[in-house]
Amino acid sequence: MPMISNILFLIITVLAVGLFIWQIRKIRRNINLGRDKEIKGSTAKRLNKLILVAFGQQKMFKRPWPAILHGIVYIGFVVINIEVLEIVMDGIFGTHRALSFLGPVYSALMAVNEVLAFLVIIACVLFLIRRNVTKVPRLTRGPEMRAWNQLDANVILITEIVLMLALFAFNTADLKLAAISGEELAGSFPISNLLAKSIHTTHLAGLEAVRSVGWWFHILGIFAFLNYLPSSKHFHIIMAFPNVYYSNLEPKGKFTINESITHEIKAMLDPSYQVPPLPEGVEPQKFGAKDVEDLNWKQLMDAYTCTECGRCTDVCPANITGKLLSPRKIVMDTRDRMEEKGEHPAIFKPNYYKEQGEPRVKVTEEKTLLRGYVTPEELWACTTCNACVESCPVNIDQLSSIMEMRRYLVLEESAAPAALNAMFTNLENNGAPWAFSPSDRLNWADNLFVNTK
Amino acid sequence: MADLMARGEEPEILFWVGCAGAFDDRYKNVTRAFVRILEHVGVKYAVLGLEESCTGDPAKRAGNEFLFQMQAMTNIEVLNGYNIKKIVTACPHCFNTLKNEYPGLGGNYEVIHHSTFLQQLINDGKVRVAGGEAFKGKRITFHDSCYLGRANGIYEAPREVLAALDADLVEMKRSRANGLCCGAGGAQMWKEPEPGKKDINIERTEEALATGASVIAVGCPFCMTMLSDGVKNKNQEEQVKVFDIAELIASAENLNA
Ligand code: SF4
Ligand code: SF4
Numbered sequence: 001m002p003m004i005s006n007i008l009f010l011i012i013t014v015l016a017v018g019l020f021i022w023q024i025r026k027i028r029r030n031i032n033l034g035r036d037k038e039i040k041g042s043t044a045k046r047l048n049k050l051i052l053v054a055f056g057q058q059k060m061f062k063r064p065w066p067a068i069l070h071g072i073v074y075i076g077f078v079v080i081n082i083e084v085l086e087i088v089m090d091g092i093f094g095t096h097r098a099l100s101f102l103g104p105v106y107s108a109l110m111a112v113n114e115v116l117a118f119l120v121i122i123a124c125v126l127f128l129i130r131r132n133v134t135k136v137p138r139l140t141r142g143p144e145m146r147a148w149n150q151l152d153a154n155v156i157l158i159t160e161i162v163l164m165l166a167l168f169a170f171n172t173a174d175l176k177l178a179a180i181s182g183e184e185l186a187g188s189f190p191i192s193n194l195l196a197k198s199i200h201t202t203h204l205a206g207l208e209a210v211r212s213v214g215w216w217f218h219i220l221g222i223f224a225f226l227n228y229l230p231s232s233k234h235f236h237i238i239m240a241f242p243n244v245y246y247s248n249l250e251p252k253g254k255f256t257i258n259e260s261i262t263h264e265i266k267a268m269l270d271p272s273y274q275v276p277p278l279p280e281g282v283e284p285q286k287f288g289a290k291d292v293e294d295l296n297w298k299q300l301m302d303a304y305t306c307t308e309c310g311r312c313t314d315v316c317p318a319n320i321t322g323k324l325l326s327p328r329k330i331v332m333d334t335r336d337r338m339e340e341k342g343e344h345p346a347i348f349k350p351n352y353y354k355e356q357g358e359p360r361v362k363v364t365e366e367k368t369l370l371r372g373y374v375t376p377e378e379l380w381a382c383t384t385c386n387a388c389v390e391s392c393p394v395n396i397d398q399l400s401s402i403m404e405m406r407r408y409l410v411l412e413e414s415a416a417p418a419a420l421n422a423m424f425t426n427l428e429n430n431g432a433p434w435a436f437s438p439s440d441r442l443n444w445a446d447n448l449f450v451n452t453k
Numbered sequence: 454m455a456d457l458m459a460r461g462e463e464p465e466i467l468f469w470v471g472c473a474g475a476f477d478d479r480y481k482n483v484t485r486a487f488v489r490i491l492e493h494v495g496v497k498y499a500v501l502g503l504e505e506s507c508t509g510d511p512a513k514r515a516g517n518e519f520l521f522q523m524q525a526m527t528n529i530e531v532l533n534g535y536n537i538k539k540i541v542t543a544c545p546h547c548f549n550t551l552k553n554e555y556p557g558l559g560g561n562y563e564v565i566h567h568s569t570f571l572q573q574l575i576n577d578g579k580v581r582v583a584g585g586e587a588f589k590g591k592r593i594t595f596h597d598s599c600y601l602g603r604a605n606g607i608y609e610a611p612r613e614v615l616a617a618l619d620a621d622l623v624e625m626k627r628s629r630a631n632g633l634c635c636g637a638g639g640a641q642m643w644k645e646p647e648p649g650k651k652d653i654n655i656e657r658t659e660e661a662l663a664t665g666a667s668v669i670a671v672g673c674p675f676c677m678t679m680l681s682d683g684v685k686n687k688n689q690e691e692q693v694k695v696f697d698i699a700e701l702i703a704s705a706e707n708l709n710a
Contacts, residue, residue: 253604322650
């Protein structure tokens with residue numbers, strides 16, 4: 001009854017894709033909670049970044065081993081998608097190996113596919129070992145790495161392995177059936193061939209069942225996976241691309257300038273200065289960020305792109321020396337808060353998954369990003385060194401969010417540490433962060449000829 | 454600067470001394486060393502002197518955008534008043550702020566860090582580092598400051614300057630883009646560190662000492678303070694010295710009075 005299975009397949013496909021789009025729209029809406037941010041700078045440079053950092057995985061290669069394994073899974077994913085296309089075509093039109101008309105190209109494609117699928121399994125097993133046996137610290141430790149985050153990573157890896165196994169089961173059974181019926185099978189399957197040779201059954205019904213279970217499992221697994229993505233750190237396989245494209249092109253030391261403050265100061269220095277009126281319907285902004293809607297959309301997009309790899313926290317001088325700050329936590333907190341605020345976009349509710357033990361970072365109950373998730377202590381530990389920004393493989397700008405929250409603390413709450421307030425006072429009164437008299441500024445030149453003295 | 458102006462002259466460069474360069478006892482030596490080099494090569498330079506004020510970097514990194522912009526606009530007014538085009542500074546924080554953040558507020562200058570400036574002098578043969586005997590074979594390690602390196606991508610200039618000394622340049626475990634902060638950035642210089650296992654400058658000093666170098670070269674007043682404190686903390690101040698690259702060049706050229 002090919003007709004019924006085709007219709008069933010079509011319905012499932014439409015439902016899966018529809019559900020995925022629905023989830024993406026919710027995430028889009030959450031990201032749009034953020035402030036506007038104008039994207040400036042050359043498109044060519046952006047495309048270049050996209051090619052190097054997102055497609056080329058440039059920043060992964062700071063650590064060669066994970067880079068190679070990740071590269072395998074990534075290329076595997078891209079190539080296997082061609083087969084998924086074929087599966088969808090077969091499913092809808094009731095064909096068998098719809099792309100086989102490609103002849104030698106098809107053979108090569110299938111062969112590469114099988115080798116990659118095999119390597120993907122190996123890579124995923126190694127990744128599982130790194131997480132669960134050797135417990136690489138950056139992947140497993142930190143107050144932000146809760147039970148859910150550990151589970152999520154394992155679910156992804158195991159799913160990938162199972163999907164690859166289903167593919168092999170399908171191919172092997174298909175080969176065996178072709179051999180028994182004496183048919184020519186298009187394509188070349190190095191690994192399934194080996195498997196088929198070592199299986200000696202001629203049980204037709206059994207083989208057919210394996211073939212169709214393998215096929216259905218593979219495609220249903222992929223649909224389920226697709227809809228699992230928006231709840232998972234694995235969402236980075238989609239978000240990495242726009243996120244890298246929109247990433248900062250300016251020198252990392254250049255912090256944003258708050259224009260409304262510029263107008264205020266200009267008006268102070270020059271009473272005739274006219275502050276340009278705000279466009280209709282736009283409310284004057286708070287200074288800095290207290291909650292997710294005070295961050296800009298790119299900072300919120302960052303949060304959905306994070307892969308929780310912990311490279312940022314691993315290089316953070318504050319974190320290395322045992323301070324409370326973890327840039328990864330700031331990013332993950334932003335995402336959690338966004339999901340709480342904009343309702344869960346996802347069908348899963350990772351936030352509600354049980355926490356592990358006592359959190360190390362004590363937050364107050366106040367339900368905003370600042371204080372409800374991120375404490376001032378974390379923020380004040382940052383040296384603004386940009387190591388986190390440099391290390392992030394998907395070009396997240398952790399520092400910019402930290403700075404916005406610091407600005408809120410200082411400008412809206414006057415809640416800077418006392419020592420910093422003293423520094424501000426010196427700066428205001430003496431033009432230097434230390435309590436020196438401005439008239440001593442040239443003392444260094446005392447016993448030296450300086451042609452300006 | 455005001456005097457030059459009165460004589461109707463314009464300097465080739467404005468040397469931005471910075472608060473640390475003007476007030477910090479240790480860093481005043483660096484200011485002097487750099488000025489001696491400027492005198493030695495005969496560059497026409499000027500300093501703002503009493504008209505210079507903090508760039509506002511510490512306020513900006515601490516989140517006090519208001520105070521930062523006040524400082525910046527006042528400085529820009531002075532700089533533009535003198536029609537300054539080219540600024541050299543020994544402080545990466547001043548460098549970064551003047552170069553990257555002043556343009557947005559109306560201050561557009563060509564800003565050069567002294568490491569790049571020294572590198573050019575060496576390349577042009579203006580500074581010859583006579584014989585270089587003083588440093589021959591000495592182990593030197595360079596500490597990348599965040600606001601020079603990661604923030605502005607300047608990694609090679611200070612190393613090339615050091616290479617001219619004919620010394621044995623060794624790298625720390627974390628260097629260049631992977632360099633570790635000295636712990637002073639982001640206005641940390643003016644406050645106690647948050648509680649933790651260790652202070653950041655100690656961690657970094659340990660890395661520097663692990664190279665076995667007898668000189669830790671820096672290009673930033675804050676790094677200088679942090680690493681000097683770290684070396685003291687480890688009771689190594691007799692064996693290991695912290696110098697700014699300008700001091701090293703000045704002493705190689707026998708310019709130290
Ligand atoms: S910028 Fe701040 S959060 Fe990022 S690595 Fe440096 S100290 Fe850590
Ligand atoms: S912010 Fe970047 S470096 Fe940090 S955990 Fe997320 S993906 Fe990794």
